[in-house]
Amino acid sequence: MNISYELNPPKVMKGDYFDLLLLNQEMEYLMERASALDGLVDGIHLTDSVLGIARVSSVTTANYIKASGNSLMLSCSLRVRDRNLSSINQYVCDAILARVKSLLILFGDKPQEGPNNLGLKPSDVLNILHSKKYDTVIDLNLSVPNKIKNRESIQKKIDARPRAFITQSIVSLSDLGEIVDVAKTFGIKVVACVMAPSEKNKASADAIGLNWADYEKNPVDFIRQAGKIANEVLITSPNSFLAGLDLLRELKKN
Numbered sequence: 001m002n003i004s005y006e007l008n009p010p011k012v013m014k015g016d017y018f019d020l021l022l023l024n025q026e027m028e029y030l031m032e033r034a035s036a037l038d039g040l041v042d043g044i045h046l047t048d049s050v051l052g053i054a055r056v057s058s059v060t061t062a063n064y065i066k067a068s069g070n071s072l073m074l075s076c077s078l079r080v081r082d083r084n085l086s087s088i089n090q091y092v093c094d095a096i097l098a099r100v101k102s103l104l105i106l107f108g109d110k111p112q113e114g115p116n117n118l119g120l121k122p123s124d125v126l127n128i129l130h131s132k133k134y135d136t137v138i139d140l141n142l143s144v145p146n147k148i149k150n151r152e153s154i155q156k157k158i159d160a161r162p163r164a165f166i167t168q169s170i171v172s173l174s175d176l177g178e179i180v181d182v183a184k185t186f187g188i189k190v191v192a193c194v195m196a197p198s199e200k201n202k203a204s205a206d207a208i209g210l211n212w213a214d215y216e217k218n219p220v221d222f223i224r225q226a227g228k229i230a231n232e233v234l235i236t237s238p239n240s241f242l243a244g245l246d247l248l249r250e251l252k253k254n
Helices: 022-038 058-067 085-097 120-129 151-160 173-183 200-209 219-229 241-253
Strands: 002-007 041-044 073-079 104-106 139-144 164-167 190-197 233-236
Touching: 002 022, 002 241, 022 058, 022 241, 041 058, 058 073, 058 085, 073 085, 085 120, 104 120, 120 139, 120 151, 139 151, 151 173, 164 173, 173 190, 173 219, 190 200, 190 219, 219 233, 219 241, 233 241
Parallel strands: 002 041, 002 233, 041 073, 073 104, 104 139, 139 164, 164 190, 190 233
Antiparallel strands: none
C-alpha cells in the first residue's frame, strides 16, 4: 500500500509582525517532522496556506526537505483562488525545478488578506497547464468530494484529465469505491484521504462535517481497506502530529 502524509508548512507570521528567528525555528521543527516520517510513508504532501492563512510556500518547503537529505517523494498543493496565471506558471515551474512529483490544484480557502477570488477554477487551470505541456514533467491532480452524488457533478473535473483525484477525507469505503469506479472508467487514479481520529483533530473534523464514527475504533483496518480500493492513501492529522505518527507506526506493525 502506498501511503503519503500531509504536512502544513509554517505560518509566515505568528502575530502581527514577521519574525525571521521564529520562522527559522518553525522550519527546523517541520524538518524534524519530515525526518520522523522517513521509513513510515512513501511520500509527503505539503499544503498551500490552508484556511487562507499565509504560510511558507509548499514548494519552498519542498526545497528545504530535499536539502535536508530526505528522500521521500514530495507533492504540493497549489491554490488558485488568489493567484493569477503568471503566478501559477511561476509556481508550477518552481515545483518542477524542486523535483516535486505532483501538484494538487485546488480552489483554496478564502484568504485572510487580499483578493478573495481572481476568477480561476481548478479545472480551467489544469486545462491551461495541459496546453502548455507541464503535464509531461509533473503530475497534475484535482480534488473531489468524499462522496460523488452523480458523475455529472464532477464532469468538468473528468474532462480536465487529471492524473489523479485526491478525495476529501473519507468516512465510507463504499463511497470511496464509487469514486474509484467512476475515475477508473477514465483512466484517472484515486488517492483516498483519511483523517486520523484523535481528540485534537475533532475540531477540524467538525468544521468540515466529518464523522469518523465508522472507523474511529479501528482506523488501521479502515486505512488498509481504503488502500486496497484506491491507488494511494493520504493520511492527514491537522492538529496532532503525534496522533498521525502513532497511526503510521500501527500501520507499519500490522
